[in-house]
Amino acid sequence: MIQRSQLDLRKFVAPEFICGHGALQLAGRYARNFGMRHVLLVTDPGVRAAGWTDAVGESLTEAGISFTIFDAISVNPRSRQVMSGTEVYRAEECNGIVAVGGGSPMDCAKGIGIASSNMRDILAFEGVDRVPVPAPPLICIPTTAGSSADVSQFAIITDDVRKRKIAIISKTLVPDISLLDPEPLTTMSPELTVDTGMDALSHAIEAYVSNASSPMTDVHALEAIRLISSALPAAVREPHNLDLRFSTLLGSLHAGLAFSNASLGAVHAMAHSLGAACDLAHGRCNAMLLEHVIAANYEAAPDRYDQVGAILGAAEGGRGTPAENVAAFRRSLGVTETLAAVGVREDAIRTLARQAYADPCMVTNPRRLTCEDLERIYAYAL
Amino acid sequence: MHMHSDPPDDRDALREKIIGLGETSLHKSYYPELQSRLAELERFRALLDQTHDAIFLIRADTGRLADVNASAVTYLGLSKEELLAMPFASLIAPHQKAAFLETVRKSNEVPSGSRRTCTAYLVSREGREIPMEITVRSVIFGDEQYIVAIARDITDRILTEEELKIKESALESSTNGILIADLTGAIMYANPGFASIFGYEQDGVFMGKNLEAFFATPSVGEEITGHLLDNHTIVKETIGLRSDGSSFHIQVSGSVVQNDAGEPLCIMLIVMDITERILTDQMKRKTYEQLGKNIEQFAIIGDHIRNPLQVIVGYVEMIDDPLAEKILEQSCRINEFVTQLDRGWVESANVRQFLRKHGDGGEPPLQTFIHIGATKEEDP
Incomplete structure (x- = not known):
């Protein structure tokens, strides 16, 4: 059981953010206000194909700011891609970054920022508070409602050599401004909508039960769970409904504010390990692990998990345990795979657990889990 | 807060600003100012790199280089990275290292801002010794003490000084009398040969005297000066007047010394005792x-x-x-x-x-x- 007092010292960091329809078009104004002259516009091929990169580029051009597009970014951005972006940033003499896309471009943009300002390899920053020189100004325009990289102090980068994800956690990674526009969300596929939505739900639940949670993060975490549980299934059904998309975006924003300050837990630690080993979508990894971690953690924060279960149960009409309600919610969104179904073999579990155990997210998990505990959770999820 | 009884003219615009969506509703950021300062520093850096003097910033505690300008890199043939990895003293020629370190030590003792200058040879990558006049000054940036060393290449100056010494020695050792006077005929310099010819024991006694004092007919001095200003050269045989009042035959060759613009600066006369030749x-x-x-x-x-x-x-x-x-x-x-x-x-x-x-x-x-x-x- 976590012993907590509302008098415990806590800190809450949030970027400036503007939310609403048309927020994307303010990119040029804010870039100019930050004194940007030449911007590195970080994105990915999918977002570019959907037209959102061009929309941001037009805004920059209207503000009289030139830019270079860097879109050589994959799902689960690689350290090599970050360093390529850093070279482009230096070569093009950029003095600011605008990221438009989901978690991958935004995490890569954060990496490019700190690698260029510190003139070091991105892998050197692994861990907590290991970024000595802040990055240049970063404007984020999320095109998904899940990663919350646009408000968080996290950047997750895959180490190309060691085939594992590293977590970089630093207040210097919090973007300078986030422009939350629901319109770019309308071009997401149902699968991406679900994966990113489940990611946001995992953020909210893990932040709420985190041993670093606070009254401030609790407010955001609970509101995020409410918004996501109510709006996500509807948004999957009505992808062009801006109100529903905006609710998921707000849910993701609340979840981001919660986890960026309360941090995460075993779900994310295990998902990082799993995603790097199998190159799976991060949100999908979370969705497959969430209920199993809840079951393992339940005794450490029963009231909080019950509250989460109640919100989800109310949405789904279920009366089961929190883990069962989460599982039901997942299935209602069409996520029915197990780890074995996505290619995870039993003999890989030990390595996955060892890597997850070393992840900084484990520090704030409500229950102090052992490496063997993590192995058992992976085994349940097979 | 000042309250108006009438509503503002543009409520919507004011509301936008209050929400924070105004064109200048800016969140506090030091970045634009930082950019401006950085640009200023880059401009200043470019200036420092343009100067011919080599500039070194030395850490007072370790003696290692903290920064150098482009001229330092050029003079020494070492990259900036190489220079920043070495102590400044290792750039000084071995036989002068001790004297230079003493100068640095003294500059550390005096209050920040005062300067000391010494001459030392810096050694380039190829081993070439470059004569430098080095001005060192102790400064404090933040909490750290540094020494700024500004080194000026004095190779040309040394060559010029050597040439001047040779010329001065030639003037001093000439048996002919050589005299430099201003345009009014007032003497500025006379060599020992001149003193000997005119029977003076010291060559310094001429300073301020006029040319006319050395001719049997005083007006000759004025004639020579006037002729030189009109024609720039003169060769004339006349009668000189020794310090004891005796006269003797002399030949005076003169010219006007001009600056680069062709303006006359002074006159120079070469005087030979031709008494023997005249009698012969x-x-x-x-x-x-x-x-x-x-x-x-x-x-x-x-x-x-x-x-x-x-x-x-x-x-x-x-x-x-x-x-x-x-x-x-x-x-x-x-x-x-x-x-x-x-x-x-x-x-x-x-x-x-x-x-x-x-x-x-x-x-x-x-x-x-x-x-x-x-x-x-x-x-x-």
Whole structure:
């Protein structure tokens, strides 16, 4: 059981953010206000194909700011891609970054920022508070409602050599401004909508039960769970409904504010390990692990998990345990795979657990889990 | 807060600003100001890199270089990274290292901001020793003490100084008198040769004196100055005045020293004591005059012999005397003697012409001699 007092010292960091329809078009104004002259516009091929990169580029051009597009970014951005972006940033003499896309471009943009300002390899920053020189100004325009990289102090980068994800956690990674526009969300596929939505739900639940949670993060975490549980299934059904998309975006924003300050837990630690080993979508990894971690953690924060279960149960009409309600919610969104179904073999579990155990997210998990505990959770999820 | 009773003209715009969506509703950020300062620093850095002086920032505690400008890299042939990995003292020529470190130590003792200058050789990557005048100054940035060393290449200056020393030595050692005066004739410099020629024991006593003090006729000084300003050069023989009041013959060669714009700065005179030459010339002139007179006497004597001889020859040819043939024979011999004398005079003319040419160059009494010779050659 976590012993907590509302008098415990806590800190809450949030970027400036503007939310609403048309927020994307303010990119040029804010870039100019930050004194940007030449911007590195970080994105990915999918977002570019959907037209959102061009929309941001037009805004920059209207503000009289030139830019270079860097879109050589994959799902689960690689350290090599970050360093390529850093070279482009230096070569093009950029003095600011605008990221438009989901978690991958935004995490890569954060990496490019700190690698260029510190003139070091991105892998050197692994861990907590290991970024000595802040990055240049970063404007984020999320095109998904899940990663919350646009408000968080996290950047997750895959180490190309060691085939594992590293977590970089630093207040210097919090973007300078986030422009939350629901319109770019309308071009997401149902699968991406679900994966990113489940990611946001995992953020909210893990932040709420985190041993670093606070009254401030609790407010955001609970509101995020409410918004996501109510709006996500509807948004999957009505992808062009801006109100529903905006609710998921707000849910993701609340979840981001919660986890960026309360941090995460075993779900994310295990998902990082799993995603790097199998190159799976991060949100999908979370969705497959969430209920199993809840079951393992339940005794450490029963009231909080019950509250989460109640919100989800109310949405789904279920009366089961929190883990069962989460599982039901997942299935209602069409996520029915197990780890074995996505290619995870039993003999890989030990390595996955060892890597997850070393992840900084484990520090704030409500229950102090052992490496063997993590192995058992992976085994349940097979 | 000041409250207006009437609503603002543009409520919507004001509302936008209150929400934070105004064009200038900016969140607090130091980045634009930082960018501006960085640009300023880059401009300043570019200036430092443009200067020919090599600038080194040295950590006072370790002696290692903290920063260098582009000129330092160029002079030493080492990259900036290489320089920043080494102590500044390792750039100093080994035989001067101790003296330089002492200068640095003293600069550390004095208050921040005061400077010390020394000369030392910096050693480039190729081992070339570059003479530098190094000004060191202790400064404090933040909490750290540094030493700023500004090194100026003095290779050209040293060469110029050496050339000047040679020229100065040449001036000082010249046996001719060399004098530099301003445009009014006031003396600025006189070499020891000048002092010796004019009978002064010290060469410093001339400072401020005017040229006129050194000529028997004082106005000559003014004439020389005036001539130089008009014509820029002069060669003149005149009478100098020694310190004891005695006079002597001098030759003065002068020129005007001009700046790059052609404006006169001062005048320079070279003075030679030509008394001996003048006296020799006078003696030679007298000798040649006497020689000319003597040769004229020879010509007269020749005529005085030939005229009676003509009479004797004419008389003997008219008489029938057994001795007549003998007399004619002897008369011819006497005529040959006189003719040989004439030839000897002609040959002696070449000798005297040579003496005049290579003796003093003075006007010889040549015309008189040629005239006599020509007369004799016309004679049958």
